[in-house]
Amino acid sequence: MSVFTLGIDIGSTASKCVMLADGHEIVSKSLVAVGAGTSGPQRAIAQVLENAGKTKEDMAFILATGYGRNSMLELADQQMSELSCHAKGASFLFPDVHTVVDIGGQDVKILQIENGVMTNFVMNDKCAAGTGRFLDVMARVLEVKVEELGALGAQSTKKVEISSTCTVFAESEVISQLAQDTDKRDIINGIHHSVASRVAGLAHRVGVRDQVVMTGGVAQNTGVVKALEEELGHIIYTSPLTQYNGALGAALFAYQKYQKEQKG
């Protein structure tokens, strides 16, 4: 009979769950697009269990991670930082990974990995620049959906620089570009390079080594991924499970914890 473990990643903008069987097979996953402090976590948990036809009691170990991990302490057996979980998840998906770039809703993390274990990391300061929130703000100003940014930016034909690192100032810069009738697609491309430039600056602090893997919701934006490849000079690998990476890592750790408990 299989052993089921559950990883819950409560981010600032989304709640994600991954259920594993025997520590390696993904049997269910869920994503609700609201995060810490909302109904998102409970809905994501209900969904992941329902998808698999399981109950909480069927879970051998539940591990919470992400910004809202401490709100899950009644349900989860343990909580861990999302950095460790992202390292774990990325190492599972890409065994040769040495650098993980995780751009989440409100922060950016660069992880250094050796043999599947995080050995160093750096996070952004308390600033939205270079984060998913930055892209959300820009998408709103440009009146496009955030998930459309990648495709639109790819159609750019002219280089536009968004030089401000501050989200508020960059927003003013974008409004100014719009007032000058600059093509939205060029502005979007400029925004992607602005994010990439800031993230690359952070990444160089801990060093960048192949394979480079990008996780978090922003990894779905092909424009940012491409711009970051240019900035770093490395191929960046992503996975369709990118948004679930933290929850996947949590579920993997949950299985390890379960095994440890069994050994006593």
Next chain:
Amino acid sequence: MSTEVMLNEFKEISQHPYRVLSQYKQEGKKVIGVLPYYAPVELVVAAGMVPMGIWGSNSKTISMAKEYCATFYCTIAQLALEMLLDGTLDQLDGIITPTICDTLRPMSQNIRVAMSEKLPCIFLAHPQNRKPSFGLQFTMDQYNHVKAELEKISGSAITDEALREAIKVMNRNRAARREFVKLAGEHPETISAVTRSAVLRAAWFMEPVAYAQKLEALNAQLSALPVQPWKGRKVVTSGIICDNPKLLQIFDDNKIAIAADDVAHESRAIRVDAAETGDPMMALAQQFADQDYDVLLYDEHSNQNRRADYVVDLVKKSGAQGLVLFMQQFCDPEEMEYPYLKKALDDAGIPHIKLGIDQQMRDFGQASTAIQAFADVL
């Protein structure tokens, strides 16, 4: 008195400096506010007054001080001004404003402009070249100015004998703090990061003799404890100040003990004593000259990266596995020094994290993630 009772007393004082100040005034004592860094509190003690350290606030919000300060301005300095402007520090009888960094220099003038009709503001400029004889003379001239101003407030002259006695008091006070820092590193199961900070913070508010006596008693009890194996991690902390209990609670939650520190509010302030014999004013000037390995102090051998080597050595000797740097927002000296510190730590294979903090932070979610992940790395 039990260790727990003593620790609670330190915590109480640390959390309620305003009550302590009011108590001094009720007892008819004169109290002098002392801003960072390296003010000769011995002169205040020798004048028969109480020195009270002002290192910002973890609970106030900057409002009135904004009128005087640029946007990107150290919150420690701004909150000191805020407390002067909003009346929190109305009971002070005077304030000493050292000017050792680019933020404090203009702040001394802001305070003078804003407050000089309300209370005496004593300007103190330390020399950049503090070690040569002319530097020592400059320091003495400045300290003599401070002495004269304090004498005006107290109404009586500060004698050499009184100053020598005050030096002895402060040497004893610093020695007790150094011993406590060592014992706290050895007994993290008894002295949590939150408690350690409260004990060291109380030093800035309590009368120096009373504090030394109480801390010596606590140290005696800690010394008698058997050293127990620590199942968590140990780090050295660095930066200007980290006395926010909510932030330090994250250390305790993740079983991270503070083995030693390179923090201006804590150990940087107590590394060097003054000579108890000879000319007491020269002893104080020499004490300042002998200070070293501080971000703010000019080092003629800076090309040797001596400060960073000192911090690396501190980590190694303390038995810590890593270093946590509290980077005070908008602090240029600490920011500019960081690459040198990082290089030395990297070369020595010592992991570290840099946490951006300021005294208006109320949410420590990001810091919590970073500290927890750092514990995993260690």
